Amino acid sequence: MNAAARRRAVLTLPWLWTALFFLLPFAVVLKISFAESQLSIPPYTALFERVDGVIVGLRATLANYRMVFTDSLYVTAYFSSLKIAAIATLLTLLLGYPMAYGIARAPASHRVLLLVLVMLPFWTSFLVRIYAWIGLLRPTGIINAALESLGFIDAPLALLNTPGAVYLGIVYAYLPFMVLPLYARLERLDPALLEAAADLGAKPWRAFLHVTLPLSRPGIAAGCLLVFIPAVGEFVIPELLGGPDTLMIGKVLWNEFFSNRDWPLSAAITVVLLMVLVTPIALLQLAQSRTLRRA
């Protein structure tokens, strides 16, 4: 077996797998998004009309897309998802940046431990972490109980099932995604640059603004995209921590699929969501391939 044949042999399985279980599903979603919903198994019409196995006609409709683009429920859900994800990403950055900075400036012997401490919660069950916040935030939860016993409040505050709880959940769940790429950048930053800035008379905040911040921009970009992209389509957090008025597209898609059983409409929602996310996903791929090349 020559080198080229060996390469092909190694690549065949990964290629087959991703073609069949990553690329093909998108084609199927696209196809079904043009079908009509009907009471049958599966609950949608066939796209091609067949007579004796020969395709004689095409039955495609744009009705699902018309619905997604005109019905205020879906339009509002997309925009509100983008808004919630953007605000939550910003909050995660505000918390994650000083943490990453702190780790990067810690003594080298402590850094690995600190990083592990930041990463560990990411690997513990996502559902459990969100569940933990329900226990803290609900009206009879620990935060309300503590505030009441201290006499700060008379009646429990509504903390759970609010927009604030959703932001909190996203920051909590995705914080490690922000800290890791930021740390990777900040750790490589040469302290001599800051010393030079100080020698030239720059105050620490000025040195930060003009040296550290610009140099950590790739880390900021990667971290923000890693938080923003999955947050847009988040289902568990708005479902468990949000209220009935917290509209996010992941939740709408879930209900459309599991409650209304409208598969073609769900498919159209997914296609549009992919189009919304394709730019940030491409930017992330670009940022990561750049870092890999430099590494």
Added chain:
Amino acid sequence: MRRPSGTTIALIAGLAFLYVPLAVVIGYSFNASKLVTVWTGFSFTWYGALLADEQILNAARNSLIVAFTSATLAAVLGTMAGYAFARFGRFRGRNLLAGSIAAPLVMPDVMTGLSLLLLFVALEQTFAWLPGRGLITIIIAHAGFAMAYVTVIVRARLIGMERDIEEAAADLGAKPMTVFFGITLPMIRPAVMAGWLLSFVLSLDDLVIASFVSGPQSTTLPMVVFSSIRLGVSPKINALAAILIIVTLVLLALAAWMSRGALRMRPAK
């Protein structure tokens, strides 16, 4: 003279933010009271109740089967892909393959779940493959996204590794297969095993994708947890959550310990 700086305070506050909620869940799982927030005494009651819950045990068994199988599948596929990316230089479709493998890492789970389900239904309609769905479809779905993690870890390990031993073996006449299984694989084994463990943990954790692609009889643990959380906080779920946290921590400590080995195994120059 040295007082804690702002970043130190942020770091401590951030870590507290990450860990306090988890500590509270574990703490209250030992609470004797049925009222979740009133502490009445230390007890293992809820762990006992958990062990007597047929539904939870069954779901746990399903989850373990899925996690074990999908992690193994992901380890094989990810090692092949990681090897290709580290050693093959440029090849046709490299960017497409890299993107297709990495995309599930960030893609919202609802998209992955729905698109895979629609694929499985289409396969069933067209070829009568995977009829009715079940654990097998969850295994396929989980292997897909776990493969991405294994690929990244194995690729990094291969790139950071000296190639002189492999080259020596090849010079001495070892066939490429012998070099791979005799030299390369043992050297990257810590990376493969760490990838396997991470895949296992991720699979145990997934709710959304499994909810879409599972069959009627194949409920996994997160699905049971989710439906009971929707009904409210319960001490039994606290106990289950505590077990999940502790099991993951043990597995991760294991993974960390193994990748430490990976670093140390770097051949001396």
